[in-house]
Amino acid sequence: MAAPNIETIVSLAKRRGFVFPSSDIYGGLGSAWDYGPLGVELCNNVKQGWWRWMVHERDDMEGLDSSIILNRQVWKYSGHEETFSDPLVDCRECKTRLRADKLEYSGAASIEEAIQGKQVKCPNCDSTDLTAPRPFNLMFRTTIGAAAEEDDPTALAYLRPETAQGIFINFHNVLTTMRRKVPFGIAQIGKSFRNEVTPGNFIFRTREFEQMEMEYFVRPGEDEPVHQEWIDYCHNWFLTLGINADNLRLYEQPKEELAHYAKRTVDIHYRFFPEREEEERQWDELMGIANRTDFDLKAHSKKPEDAEGKRLNPDSTEDLSYFDEATKERFYPYVIEPAAGVNRTVLAVLMDAYTEKTNDKGEKRVILKLHPQLAPIKAAILPLAKNKPEIVGMAKAIKRSLQPTLRAVYDDTGGIGKLYARQDEIGTPFCVTVDHQSLEDEAVTVRDRDTWEQERVKVSDLQLHLQSRLVTKL
Ligand SMILES: [Zn+2]
Incomplete structure (x- = not known):
C-alpha cells in the first residue's frame, strides 16, 4: 500500500521529526520547511544513493559543485532574465495576486482581451477589476557587495533557479582537466531557488529546493537513442528504491508544453495525489529527462556561428564547442538532462513506504517500509529491562560498536512494544533487543521491521549479520 494522501505524510513527518514547518515560532513562512533529525538523514541517503548510482557506478561521469550566485551574464544568455517568468494579474478589489495562465475565460481571443472586456472574474472576490497581465520573473534577486544600492544594476545578482547552468559554464574546465571525450556527463547536487507564485502541497513545490541534475554531452545525431537510454535508466532507479511500479508512469510532454530549448x-510521474477522483489528476512530476539540444553551450559561447546570426554573445570569452580528434570535426554537443528534486524524491519514497498493519491485539500500526539504504536509522538497540545496569551497559556497548559502520540508536524510553512501534513508524529495518538471556549466551534478538520475525544472533556476528541483510534486503 501507500499513503492515502500527502496530509498523512505531513502529519507523520512532523510528529516523528522528519519535516517541520519552517519559522513556526514566528508564524511560519509560506511553503518553507525544515528537515528534522530523521529528515536530514533521509535526504542525505537519497543524495548519496543518487550520487553513487549516477557518478561512482559509471565510467562516463564526473561530479561538480558550482556556485549558487553566478555572474549575472549567465542568466542573460541562458534566457532566464528574459523568459523565466509567470504572467501575473492583480485584483484591484481584494488585492489578490493571480497567475494569468490559470484564470478561466471564454469568448475572447486572449486573456488580455478578456480582462479588458471584464469577462474574467477574480476567483477570490468575483470582481472584474483586474490589472493587465505582466511578466513576473521567478528568479530571486540579491545584490553583491557592501556598497551596493538596492537598484544598482551593476550589483544585481540572482540565486540560481537551476543547477544546470553551473555545469554548462564549466563544460570546458571538466572536459580538459579530466581529459574526457564526448559522450560523457557532469552531475551536480545543490540548492536552487524559484520565487513561485503558487507554491504548495508540502515539500512538493517550495521556493527553495534541492536538485540532482546531470548534463550528458553527446554528438548531434546520436542524441535521440541516448535520450531514450537515460529515460529507461532513470525510471529503473526509482524502481530500485523500492517504489511500486504502479505508482510511476512515463509522461511524454506534448510539443506545446516543451521548454523553448527542448527537442x-x-x-517520470509519481502518483502524489491518490485521493483525487480523476485518475489523470493523481499524477505529477518526480523527474524530467530533457533533450536540451545545443542551446546552452551555443548560448554561452563567444560569438557562436549561428546560421540566423542570432544569440551572438559578445560577453563570453570562450567558445564552448568540442573538437573531435578522431573525425577532425568541431561541433556543439547536444545535451541530455535528467533532473530530479531531492525533496520530491523524499516525498515519493515516504508516501510509497507508508503501510498500515494490525497487530495481534487488533491495534493499527504504521510501518514505513523504506528501502534499507534510505532508512534514517538502520538499527535500534533496545534493552528489555532498563533498571538492570548489566543489560543497559551491554546494549550501549553494542550501539557503540555498530555506530562507525551503520547508523544505530539506543532507546530505553518505553516498554518494548512501544519501542518497536516507534521504530516501525520511522522505517528502522532492524531492532536489536538485549535481554537477561543475553548476559549469559552473548546473543541478542534481531527483529525484522517488515515481517516482525525474530531471530537470535551472536553479538560477535551482529555487525556482519546486519550489514549483509541491509545489502540484500531488496
Ligand atoms: Zn479579488
Whole structure:
C-alpha cells in the first residue's frame, strides 16, 4: 500500500521529526520547511544513493559543485532574465495576486482581451477589476557587495533557479582537466531557488529546493537513442528504491508544453495525489529527462556561428564547442538532462513506504517500509529491562560498536512494544533487543521491521549479520 494522501505524510513527518514547518515560532513562512533529525538523514541517503548510482557506478561521469550566485551574464544568455517568468494579474478589489495562465475565460481571443472586456472574474472576490497581465520573473534577486544600492544594476545578482547552468559554464574546465571525450556527463547536487507564485502541497513545490541534475554531452545525431537510454535508466532507479511500479508512469510532454530549448522531454510521474477522483489528476512530476539540444553551450559561447546570426554573445570569452580528434570535426554537443528534486524524491519514497498493519491485539500500526539504504536509522538497540545496569551497559556497548559502520540508536524510553512501534513508524529495518538471556549466551534478538520475525544472533556476528541483510534486503 501507500499513503492515502500527502496530509498523512505531513502529519507523520512532523510528529516523528522528519519535516517541520519552517519559522513556526514566528508564524511560519509560506511553503518553507525544515528537515528534522530523521529528515536530514533521509535526504542525505537519497543524495548519496543518487550520487553513487549516477557518478561512482559509471565510467562516463564526473561530479561538480558550482556556485549558487553566478555572474549575472549567465542568466542573460541562458534566457532566464528574459523568459523565466509567470504572467501575473492583480485584483484591484481584494488585492489578490493571480497567475494569468490559470484564470478561466471564454469568448475572447486572449486573456488580455478578456480582462479588458471584464469577462474574467477574480476567483477570490468575483470582481472584474483586474490589472493587465505582466511578466513576473521567478528568479530571486540579491545584490553583491557592501556598497551596493538596492537598484544598482551593476550589483544585481540572482540565486540560481537551476543547477544546470553551473555545469554548462564549466563544460570546458571538466572536459580538459579530466581529459574526457564526448559522450560523457557532469552531475551536480545543490540548492536552487524559484520565487513561485503558487507554491504548495508540502515539500512538493517550495521556493527553495534541492536538485540532482546531470548534463550528458553527446554528438548531434546520436542524441535521440541516448535520450531514450537515460529515460529507461532513470525510471529503473526509482524502481530500485523500492517504489511500486504502479505508482510511476512515463509522461511524454506534448510539443506545446516543451521548454523553448527542448527537442523532447519525458517526465517520470509519481502518483502524489491518490485521493483525487480523476485518475489523470493523481499524477505529477518526480523527474524530467530533457533533450536540451545545443542551446546552452551555443548560448554561452563567444560569438557562436549561428546560421540566423542570432544569440551572438559578445560577453563570453570562450567558445564552448568540442573538437573531435578522431573525425577532425568541431561541433556543439547536444545535451541530455535528467533532473530530479531531492525533496520530491523524499516525498515519493515516504508516501510509497507508508503501510498500515494490525497487530495481534487488533491495534493499527504504521510501518514505513523504506528501502534499507534510505532508512534514517538502520538499527535500534533496545534493552528489555532498563533498571538492570548489566543489560543497559551491554546494549550501549553494542550501539557503540555498530555506530562507525551503520547508523544505530539506543532507546530505553518505553516498554518494548512501544519501542518497536516507534521504530516501525520511522522505517528502522532492524531492532536489536538485549535481554537477561543475553548476559549469559552473548546473543541478542534481531527483529525484522517488515515481517516482525525474530531471530537470535551472536553479538560477535551482529555487525556482519546486519550489514549483509541491509545489502540484500531488496
Ligand atoms: Zn479579488
